[in-house]
Amino acid sequence: QVARRLAGKGGEPVVQLQTAFGGGKTHTMLAVWHLATRTCPLSDLPGIPPVIEQAGLIDVPTARVAVIDGLAHSPGQPWKCGRVAVRTLWGELAAQLGGAEGYALVKEADVSGTAPGKEVLRDLLARYAPCVVLIDELVAYVRQFPEGRPLSGGTFESNLSFMQALTEAAKQVPTAVILASLPESDPARDRNHSQVGGERG
Secondary structure (H helix, E strand, C coil), X not given: CHHHHHCCCCCCCEEEEEECCCCCHXXXXXXXXXXXXXXXXXXXXXXXXXXXXXCCCCCCCCCEEEEEECCCCCCCCCEEECCXXXXXXXXXXXXXXXXHHHHHXXXXXXXXXXXXXXXXXXXXXXXXXXXXXXXXXXXXXXXXXXXXXXXXXXCHHHHHHHHHHHHHHHHCCCCEEEEEEEECCCCCCCCCCHHHCXXXX
């Protein structure tokens, strides 16, 4: 799916990786990262040529990759992405894809903690396409927002709005793809919803 998407030959714009803990989500993302950022021929990546052949492709372009790690930062403490100070996941995304120039597209939304609209995110993805957005441990990040109180990283609601706008934007950029991991939980066995971060998670 990712190979087709980056080549502009279809493929799903959003891929949800949902397995139990230890199900290979992170390994899948690492494989995609190596595919997109490789500095060697595709044939030198073990296991990749058969995948590309199965996708009906001859080659896959390299791509910019943004990695959003929900465990890396606290939503109440701004952090640095390179030389850019960011406060939100959308600030992090823009700075990773385009540095200070990319961040400028979402700066006002980052400073205010309000989610950018899908048009802004579409422009961001299109400007730096082909691109891959890898999102890991999103639930772990979002569940930290207190009920009804904004933090520098926005609010619980603004982060959900961002995710919705981002997935909609990716659909409009033929060579952009998002991979997001979500822990799978069985409510019958996990009465405290610990795997998915409680009711809000």
